[in-house]
Amino acid sequence: MVLALAWVMNLSGQTVTLGTALAQTGTAFAFFSPIVGWLGVAVTGSDTSANSLFGVLQVTAAHQTGLDPVLLAAANSTGGVLGKMLSPQNLAVAAAAIGMAGSESILFRKVLGWSLGLLAAFAVIIYLQSTPVLGWMTV
Numbered sequence: 001m002v003l004a005l006a007w008v009m010n011l012s013g014q015t016v017t018l019g020t021a022l023a024q025t026g027t028a029f030a031f032f033s034p035i036v037g038w039l040g041v042a043v044t045g046s047d048t049s050a051n052s053l054f055g056v057l058q059v060t061a062a063h064q065t066g067l068d069p070v071l072l073a074a075a076n077s078t079g080g081v082l083g084k085m086l087s088p089q090n091l092a093v094a095a096a097a098i099g100m101a102g103s104e105s106i107l108f109r110k111v112l113g114w115s116l117g118l119l120a121a122f123a124v125i126i127y128l129q130s131t132p133v134l135g136w137m138t139v
Contacts, residue, residue, distance in 0.1 A: 019060025030130035034079030041080035045087035
């Protein structure tokens with residue numbers, strides 16, 4: 001369903017419109033870029049789905065702000081990996097694997113801080129990669 005939604009949104013121009021709107025944040029979007037991927041994967045449970053859904057958005061915002069589109073596309077995936085631990089199906093599988101079925105909320109509370117902390121750290125690194133400070137890290 002998410003991939004179908006991504007096709008509809010991409011072909012109808014909705015993701016381009018969202019990317020243009022988010023580009024209004026200017027170069028600060030480099031900080032917010034992994035957060036978009038994090039939200040996408042936390043909700044869909046799939047990095048592939050989130051990349052299909054928000055990839056065009058990231059590239060559009062990059063072109064509008066003068067940022068590197070490859071950096072923002074990679075930031076979407078980076079944020080997605082950090083959101084994967086919060087996705088409902090991952091929590092259900094993890095709870096079942098350790099014999100805690102029905103205790104997904106306990107696992108969620110334990111991983112939420114790690115997910116948000118790592119997201120904040122990577123958001124700062126990605127922002128710095130969009131500037132001359134760490135711009136040398138990207139090719």
